[in-house]
Amino acid sequence: xxxxxxxxxxxxxxxxxxxxxxxxxxxxxxxxxxxxxxxxxxxxxxxxxxxxxxxxxxxxxxxxxxxxxxxxxxxxxxxxxxxxxxxxxxxxxxxxxxxxxxxxxxxxxxxxxxxxxxxxxxxxxxxxxxx
Amino acid sequence: xxxxxxxxxxxxxxxxxxxxxxxxxxxxxxxxxxxxxxxxxxxxxxxxxxxxxxxxxxxxxxxxxxxxxxxxxxxxxxxxxxxxxxxxxxxxxxxxxxxxxxxxxxxxxxxxxxxxxxxxxxxxxxxxxxxxxxxxxxxxxxxxxxxxxxxxxxxxxxxxxxxxxxxxxxxxxxxxxxxxxxxxxxxxxxxxxxxxxxxxxxxxxxxxxxxxxxxxxxxxxxxxxxxxxxxxxxxxxxxxxxxxxxxxxxxxxxxxxxxxxxxxxxxxxxxxxxxxxxxxxxxxxxxxxxxxxxxxxxxxxxxxxxxxxxxxxxxxxxxxxxxxxxxxxxxxxxxxxxxxxxxxxxxxxxxxxxxxxxxxxxxxxxxxxxxxxxxxxxxxxxxxxxxxxxxxxxxxxxxxxxxxxxxxxxxxxxxxxxxxxxxxxxxxxxxxxxxxxxxxxxxxxxxxxxxxxxxxxxxxxxxxxxxxxxxxxxxxxxxxxxxxxxxxxxxxxxxxxxxxxxxxxxxxxxxxxxxxxxxxxxxxxxxxxxxxxxxxxxxxxxxxxxxxxxxxxxxxxx
Numbered sequence: 001x002x003x004x005x006x007x008x009x010x011x012x013x014x015x016x017x018x019x020x021x022x023x024x025x026x027x028x029x030x031x032x033x034x035x036x037x038x039x040x041x042x043x044x045x046x047x048x049x050x051x052x053x054x055x056x057x058x059x060x061x062x063x064x065x066x067x068x069x070x071x072x073x074x075x076x077x078x079x080x081x082x083x084x085x086x087x088x089x090x091x092x093x094x095x096x097x098x099x100x101x102x103x104x105x106x107x108x109x110x111x112x113x114x115x116x117x118x119x120x121x122x123x124x125x126x127x128x129x130x131x
Numbered sequence: 132x133x134x135x136x137x138x139x140x141x142x143x144x145x146x147x148x149x150x151x152x153x154x155x156x157x158x159x160x161x162x163x164x165x166x167x168x169x170x171x172x173x174x175x176x177x178x179x180x181x182x183x184x185x186x187x188x189x190x191x192x193x194x195x196x197x198x199x200x201x202x203x204x205x206x207x208x209x210x211x212x213x214x215x216x217x218x219x220x221x222x223x224x225x226x227x228x229x230x231x232x233x234x235x236x237x238x239x240x241x242x243x244x245x246x247x248x249x250x251x252x253x254x255x256x257x258x259x260x261x262x263x264x265x266x267x268x269x270x271x272x273x274x275x276x277x278x279x280x281x282x283x284x285x286x287x288x289x290x291x292x293x294x295x296x297x298x299x300x301x302x303x304x305x306x307x308x309x310x311x312x313x314x315x316x317x318x319x320x321x322x323x324x325x326x327x328x329x330x331x332x333x334x335x336x337x338x339x340x341x342x343x344x345x346x347x348x349x350x351x352x353x354x355x356x357x358x359x360x361x362x363x364x365x366x367x368x369x370x371x372x373x374x375x376x377x378x379x380x381x382x383x384x385x386x387x388x389x390x391x392x393x394x395x396x397x398x399x400x401x402x403x404x405x406x407x408x409x410x411x412x413x414x415x416x417x418x419x420x421x422x423x424x425x426x427x428x429x430x431x432x433x434x435x436x437x438x439x440x441x442x443x444x445x446x447x448x449x450x451x452x453x454x455x456x457x458x459x460x461x462x463x464x465x466x467x468x469x470x471x472x473x474x475x476x477x478x479x480x481x482x483x484x485x486x487x488x489x490x491x492x493x494x495x496x497x498x499x500x501x502x503x504x505x506x507x508x509x510x511x512x513x514x515x516x517x518x519x520x521x522x523x524x525x526x527x528x529x530x531x532x533x534x535x536x537x538x539x540x541x542x543x544x545x546x547x548x549x550x551x552x553x554x555x556x557x558x559x560x561x562x563x564x565x566x567x568x569x570x571x572x573x574x575x576x577x578x579x580x581x582x583x584x585x586x587x588x589x590x591x592x593x594x595x596x597x598x599x600x601x602x603x604x605x606x607x608x609x610x611x612x613x614x615x616x617x618x619x620x621x622x623x624x625x626x627x628x629x630x631x632x633x634x635x636x637x638x639x640x641x642x643x644x645x646x647x648x649x650x651x652x653x654x655x656x657x658x659x660x661x662x663x664x665x666x667x668x669x670x671x672x673x674x675x676x677x678x679x680x681x682x683x684x685x686x687x688x689x
Binding site for chain 1: 249250252253255260261262263264265268269333337338339377378379465468469470502503504505578581582585589595598607611614616685687
């Protein structure tokens with residue numbers, strides 16, 4: 001069975017990458033293949049990378065408050081490119097009241113500060129597309 | 132303490148104590164097998180004068196205000212005046228932030244600290260495609276001198292000291308501040324404040340870089356040279372460990388990587404033809420204050436002593452002011468939890484107390500709601516009151532460096548200094564801080580420490596109250612601050628209006644002059660000041676420099 005492939009990304013201008021790097025390390029230790037894009041990725045770049053890397057999961061982190069623009073934009077492009085079966089998740093400083101709209105845009109889950117990486121790993125394993 | 136007879140009998144007493152402890156441990160084991168702090172330094176059961184053998188008071192501590200400044204940079208420290216209470220603030224438009232500043236000054240805050248939004252920090256105007264969704268979010272949006280004028284409306288600049296967290300486009304924002312002062316009729320030599328201007332930690336930890344290291348270092352030394360002659364009271368850089376720590380480093384790494392960056396700036400300035408005692412006195416620092424209380428106090432003391440030695444021994448600085456590590460502190464944002472957020476008030480108070488016992492010159496205390504959003508006005512007030520309670524009610528500021536002489540604190544101060552020095556030696560062998568960052572060494576060390584910290588939390592060996600122990604079911608905080616989403620549209624409209632009403636020929640000329648100068652080696656500050664006054668925007672000025680300097684590409688590391 002091939003490993004689960006995760007594209008981890010920092011959309012927008014936010015430079016806080018401690019969280020996403022820790023998550024990358026934890027996902028890798030759990031046996032997943034992780035590609036990290038680095039900082040300042042546009043939604044277009046993220047979706048293009050997901051296509052190119054044949055990612056099963058897109059995991060994005062935003063702590064700057066720009067998630068309401070960036071996450072739905074990524075979802076639009078995911079649908080446009082016909083890879084809507086990719087599991088798209090977000091994390092960062094996301095107020096509770098923003099979560100319902102993000103989920104209805106197609107973001108599968110939002111993980112806030114204090115999340116145990118085991119919960120993220122478990123969520124991916126349960127919800128990722130099966131090959 | 133050094134009486135050999137007394138030391139011998141102490142040794143005997145300690146041996147007996149150890150025997151007794153061994154017996155006790157058979158019945159009642161300690162909470163952990165090994166006690167080790169976050170920097171990996173083993174913590175002993177009890178410290179005695181034996182842990183300070185060979186201690187030389189004058190050499191290792193000196194009196195307050197005396198080399199190596201372990202105790203304090205000023206002889207009277209807080210007995211003269213308290214630290215500057217300075218809350219980092221900025222969001223939305225210049226008007227909204229200006230309102231917050233007036234509120235803070237009215238609440239007894241003694242200095243301003245400007246938070247800029249990410250497009251401003253990365254040199255994009257609000258109408259840039261990459262600015263979408265980011266305008267006014269993590270700080271105030273500044274596109275042109277007009278915004279800067281609105282930001283300081285009704286605030287006489289000769290009466291406040293202002294800190295600006297701005298790095299890559301620092302020269303532009305500093306020029307705007309100077310232009311506002313000029314309009315207010317305030318002479319530059321009356322201005323007091325600090326610009327962060329610390330690009331190296333942007334590459335390693337914070338992410339708001341624009342240009343590659345070499346031209347970035349030039350912009351920094353241009354600011355050093357310009358301020359030395361024209362804005363003499365200004366702190367030209369705030370060499371920052373704060374963000375290194377927030378990115379996950381240990382306390383030792385925070386000291387080491389910060390001072391290594393400091394060494395790189397001093398070397399760059401000397402290479403640019405400046406004399407160490409010309410710019411040395413205006414270098415300032417910025418540290419984090421985390422939860423390991425005594426380690427933090429020791430960290431500040433170790434940093435002061437190590438920097439004094441570096442400036443004296445490595446760079447031959449002679450002016451005492453060049454040797455003094457003066458620093459701002461912010462409590463640790465990364466120690467705050469979204470769970471049971473009121474507990475953050477206590478965390479912040481302990482961290483603030485550590486900063487005060489460590490002798491900080493100014494302090495920002497985080498608000499309890501910051502793991503959830505930008506702080507609300509109520510939360511900011513509690514944070515400021517925390518500092519005021521420490522200052523006015525606890526009496527810890529009545530004597531200088533009260534923890535000096537503690538066997539543990541002195542031992543820890545020595546160990547932090549020694550371990551930080553080992554890192555600095557390692558960075559020297561890699562070719563200095565710039566090379567160490569380009570090779571990814573610093574980033575990898577920080578990343579490994581961050582992952583280790585997280586694993587300890589998840590394993591339960593590191594307890595975070597309310598997060599992995601003592602959890603409750605709870606409602607999330609309400610009354611969080613929401614940034615008005617229309618601020619982006621308003622900024623874009625203002626830019627459009629600005630560009631249609633200003634003297635565009637003057638703007639083009641100023642930008643062309645700047646471009647020509649950037650290709651040579653003239654000091655760019657006067658040209659940037661001219662461009663700013665002609666109402667060239669931040670984005671236009673940065674684009675002009677991008678065209679000459681190029682842009683930094685981060686090494687692929689993870």
